Amino acid sequence: MLAGSHSFSKPSHGPDVLGELLHSLSQPLTGLRCSLELSLDETAEQRHESVAVALHQTEQVIGMVQLMREYLDAEQAEPGAFSTALEPVIRGLVEDLSSIAAVRDVEVRLEGTCAATLPVRAGRLRLALQYLITTVIEAQPAGGRVKVVLTKEPAGTLVRVQSGRNSFLPERGATDIPATSASTLDRVRQAIASRVFENAGASLEFVEEDDTAIGFILRIPRQTAVGRPY
Amino acid sequence: MRILIVEDDAALSSFIKKGLEAEHHAVDVANEGNQGRSMAMELDYDLVVLDLNLPGVDGLSVLKSLRQRKANLPVMILTARSRVEDRVQCLDSGADDYLVKPFSFLELSARALLRRSHLPSESVLMVRDLCLDRVQRKVERSGRSIELTTKEFALLEYLMRNAGRRLTRAMIIEHVWNLTFDSTTNVVDVYINYLRRKVDDGFSPALIHTVRGVGYEMSPEGASA
Numbered sequence: 534m535l536a537g538s539h540s541f542s543k544p545s546h547g548p549d550v551l552g553e554l555l556h557s558l559s560q561p562l563t564g565l566r567c568s569l570e571l572s573l574d575e576t577a578e579q580r581h582e583s584v585a586v587a588l589h590q591t592e593q594v595i596g597m598v599q600l601m602r603e604y605l606d607a608e609q610a611e612p613g614a615f616s617t618a619l620e621p622v623i624r625g626l627v628e629d630l631s632s633i634a635a636v637r638d639v640e641v642r643l644e645g646t647c648a649a650t651l652p653v654r655a656g657r658l659r660l661a662l663q664y665l666i667t668t669v670i671e672a673q674p675a676g677g678r679v680k681v682v683l684t685k686e687p688a689g690t691l692v693r694v695q696s697g698r699n700s701f702l703p704e705r706g707a708t709d710i711p712a713t714s715a716s717t718l719d720r721v722r723q724a725i726a727s728r729v730f731e732n733a734g735a736s737l738e739f740v741e742e743d744d745t746a747i748g749f750i751l752r753i754p755r756q757t758a759v760g761r762p763y
Numbered sequence: 764m765r766i767l768i769v770e771d772d773a774a775l776s777s778f779i780k781k782g783l784e785a786e787h788h789a790v791d792v793a794n795e796g797n798q799g800r801s802m803a804m805e806l807d808y809d810l811v812v813l814d815l816n817l818p819g820v821d822g823l824s825v826l827k828s829l830r831q832r833k834a835n836l837p838v839m840i841l842t843a844r845s846r847v848e849d850r851v852q853c854l855d856s857g858a859d860d861y862l863v864k865p866f867s868f869l870e871l872s873a874r875a876l877l878r879r880s881h882l883p884s885e886s887v888l889m890v891r892d893l894c895l896d897r898v899q900r901k902v903e904r905s906g907r908s909i910e911l912t913t914k915e916f917a918l919l920e921y922l923m924r925n926a927g928r929r930l931t932r933a934m935i936i937e938h939v940w941n942l943t944f945d946s947t948t949n950v951v952d953v954y955i956n957y958l959r960r961k962v963d964d965g966f967s968p969a970l971i972h973t974v975r976g977v978g979y980e981m982s983p984e985g986a987s988a
Binding site: 581 | 864
């Protein structure tokens with residue numbers, strides 16, 4: 534290699550390399566998305582559909598890039614001094630998800646109260662819970678039910694998200710991230726949620742009995758400060 | 764509006780310029796930080812759209828300079844950094860808004876328009892004969908009262924606030940439901956149908972229109988979008 538035409542810096546590793554790649558990818562993707570959006574207005578009728586499909590697929594790629602970013606962010610989270618009360622976040626989320634579940638003819642209900650706090654930003658806590666509860670909702674057939682139960686226990690707080698037929702016996706059904714019913718994207722979302730809760734000192738168990746009876750149990754110890762602040 | 768785009772990616776800045784000009788804004792482009800800072804200081808803009816990662820002087824330095832000389836000039840940051848910490852840093856440095864790449868042009872355009880004025884939020888929104896009272900939480904069309912659920916009310920308010928603008932499903936679900944958009948959900952389409960039944964059925968003209976391949980638009984003209 535001839536000297537003078539390149540600058541060298543310390544090579545990046547692992548998550549840093551991925552982060553840089555995702556950063557670089559976002560620039561052309563923005564151009565592509567904006568270009569396709571503007572083209573929709575200008576395209577003749579017979580090509581409109583194909584531009585719309587191209588835009589939709591671009592948005593799917595963008596969704597994956599955003600998921601990868603979230604995963605990296607969860608992996609690289611630095612200690613912070615946040616404290617978010619769980620119940621208001623979960624209550625607001627369940628209300629928002631209820632209207633979405635209702636479209637699929639699935640009922641979502643919240644039971645119980647808790648005073649638990651987690652050392653995680655409210656937005657990230659909401660996102661992690663959204664990924665988990667949405668997975669359970671989407672596994673339900675029309676007429677299904679999803680129950681989110683908050684329970685105070687001597688060791689801390691338990692959050693159970695269970696579908697209609699889920700008996701929630703962790704000793705029988707607890708697994709790592711479910712591999713059979715979830716799509717790849719769902720599994721990435723669940724991995725992000727796992728990481729967020731793990732960083733916050735909580736533990737997450739996925740429960741899967743069959744395709745529709747899935748759910749999860751989140752255990753938040755009385756002192757979340759024992760976990761790595763997030 | 765007169766808008767300055769400070770963005771070093773020539774292809775992207777040209778797409779944004781073209782799109783904003785099609786919406787009747789006057790648009791200038793600067794491709795590096797020093798040039799952008801000079802133009803923003805010397806000329807009179809209603810909005811600066813500022814990329815953070817610029818050659819020469821970086822976007823954050825440009826923003827800090829602008830805040831010292833033009834405290835009231837609205838600045839919208841474009842960045843590929845999505846972490847909450849980055850957002851907080853930008854807003855702390857004086858940015859008015861923050862858009863993460865890869866953003867939608869429609870989102871940029873909608874947010875740019877919101878920066879046009881600092882008028883207080885109106886308590887009553889009107890689109891033709893449709894009236895939404897945000898304080899009393901009442902909706903009427905042609906004087907006839909319309910009952911809406913909480914989500915229907917929020918959706919209608921968002922459509923009316925952006926009347927005349929195309930809104931993507933992602934924008935709607937993020938603003939009305941405060942959820943990350945999942946392209947497989949049809950919740951927006953379903954709720955738009957609920958709204959149409961209540962707001963448009965039996966009235967003329969129809970105000971809620973499908974924008975094929977994009978999403979929806981409330982059109983005050985009543986014309987198909």
